[in-house]
Amino acid sequence: MPKLIRREAERFVEADDSFTSVADDQDLPEGDVIVSFARFQSEGHALIGEGRRVGVRLEPDEAVEALADDLGKLSVVALAFPKFRDGRAFTSAHVLKSRLGFAGEIRAVGDVVRDLAGFMVRCGFTGFEPADGATLEHWARSVQRHRHVYQRAADSRIPAFAEREGR
């Protein structure tokens, strides 16, 4: 089974990935699947009805708000980085986590590199498929490197201004 890096309780673990990411022109395999937003709209409810776990993959131009009514039924929302400098998925993750209160896995897919790991975690991502060969250790080191952060985000880190107040 393929592996992915998952954030669990402030730690990173290597986990088996039970999900198959399915392209629109591909037949659906058995088991847990991640499908495009378009496919989810036409087949999603049937898939959920079959008792399998379902995730949706959103491209950067697809608004996460469109999933608002279905979030309770979804196990994974995968947000695509077609190029790592396309930063729209950061906002999608932020909205998904902070505003829509999604409790499932927010997975970063596509051009996912360790240089962005810290930003991803802060925006609410919890699952990572590194495209740069980063190991669990690389990933954890990238995220933990920064001892302080200046701003509030979608994670639970205490921003510098609050740390200062506590002194």
Place this chain on the structure above:
Amino acid sequence: MYQYDSLDRDILADRSAEFRDQVARRLSGEITEEHFKPVRLMNGLYLQLHAYMLRVAIPYGSMNAKQLHKLADIGRRYDKGYGHFTTRTNLQFHWIKLADTPDILDELASIDMHAIQTSGNCIRNVTADPYAGATADEIDDPRVWSEAIRQWSSLHPEFSFLPRKFKIAITASAKDRTVAKAHDIGLMVRRARDGTLGFEVIVGGGMGRTPFIGPTIREFLPAHRLFSYLEAILRVYNRHGRRDNIYKARIKILVSALGREAFAREVEEEWSKVGEAGDLPDTEIARIRGAFSRKAFETLPAQSEVYDAAVSADPGFARFARNNLKPHKRQGYTIVEISLKGIGETPGDATSDQMDVVADLAERFGQDDVRVTHEQNLVLPHVKLDDAPEVYRALAAAGLGTPNINLISDIIACPGLDYCALANARAIIVAQDIARRFADQDRAEQVGELKIKISGCINACGHHHVGHIGILGVDKKGEEFYQLTLGGSGAEDAAIGKILGPALPLDRVTDAIDTLVDVYLRERQGDERFLDTYRRTGDAPFKEAVYAETH
């Protein structure tokens, strides 16, 4: 100067270590240049025509003597003994080796400086009034808000990979010295009738190939709501700004496509969702305000005998005083502008030795405070009138006494084809030639305030759109040509200049400027500036004179 605390220092150290790691991965070949590029750009490192260029942030153009000494030192050890001050009030080193950059960043961190977000599609160095804390008419000190924005925007997890770069300016004075209306966001400090502090928020100004004077999307934003409102603007931009075409990716294109009202509505709607959770507590603003070192002003008489005597005895100082000294809020003090536009020199360049001279003067006479202006000059904001003659003599001895602030030879120019991979034409040589033509200071003073701004390509780093006279380098079948625009302004009366006519070859540019000046002197009424005369007469007399000669 804002005094760093241990958290600020830790953040720089961690960022520096991260970059060292990234450079090592690049040098070992583990990552490709394609992968490395956006990473290095997040830290101000460009690959230019001849070498790497490192752009060091001078946050809101403010530094102390120790920092300037260190920049001089880095210039000597890692570059060719000089640096280039930019229109974003940063300092560029143009001859850097990739392998040296981690050490340079550690050197910078040792004096609380960095190169974070001086390039890349992120929130860049904030521009603030270079006279902040020294000018009489400011409503509040814009540096406090600038520092708060620096911290908020540094390594922002959501807004570091925007559609395009993002620049914010803040001014608190009626006289705008920041070009606020040609920024992605311009913040003008306002005070409501009931005394509440706030900002007028201008969004979507900019230069480049599609220049805009930004519209106001909110007349009054209470100051304590600034950060939630910035978050709302940035989120709307990050989601909806274009990413299919680099030339249409700035927020100005989004604002102009949606229209001011529709864009403002989107922001307000997002803002209502962000709520006060996005704001910085007042206590943090107060802490930042307190972390700016207090100035120790003495109670001085308005007149200074030393100053008056020097004005009478030394015509050189008298001229410097007329053009480079500006009124200070405290009597007996003055703001000293130091021109980096020596006649025939490269605008914005300073040698390491010159930086040391300015740093020494700041220590001895200027309360340890140095500013960089977007017009690529330096400022000692707090000098006693009694000390001004000695400061002038020291500057003049170092080749920094050029008395031309706001005059025709105080030219903004981008590095142009001499350094930049994007340029179509040289800019520096044009600036140098014009400055030489107007080297006669009497004539320059007779002409008065005239802002010439030169860009070597359509990206407009030399701000040509907002020059009273703008000059844009274009490439015509491999030859350098220059298009003139008239009537622009980057001040409170901001305007985009209008193209005068067909582009001119390099060897005709200075003559054309001369002609424009002659027309102005002929048409001028009363104490009109060049810009005022142009606005009254329109371009007809100017156009006629410049192009008559070609027939």
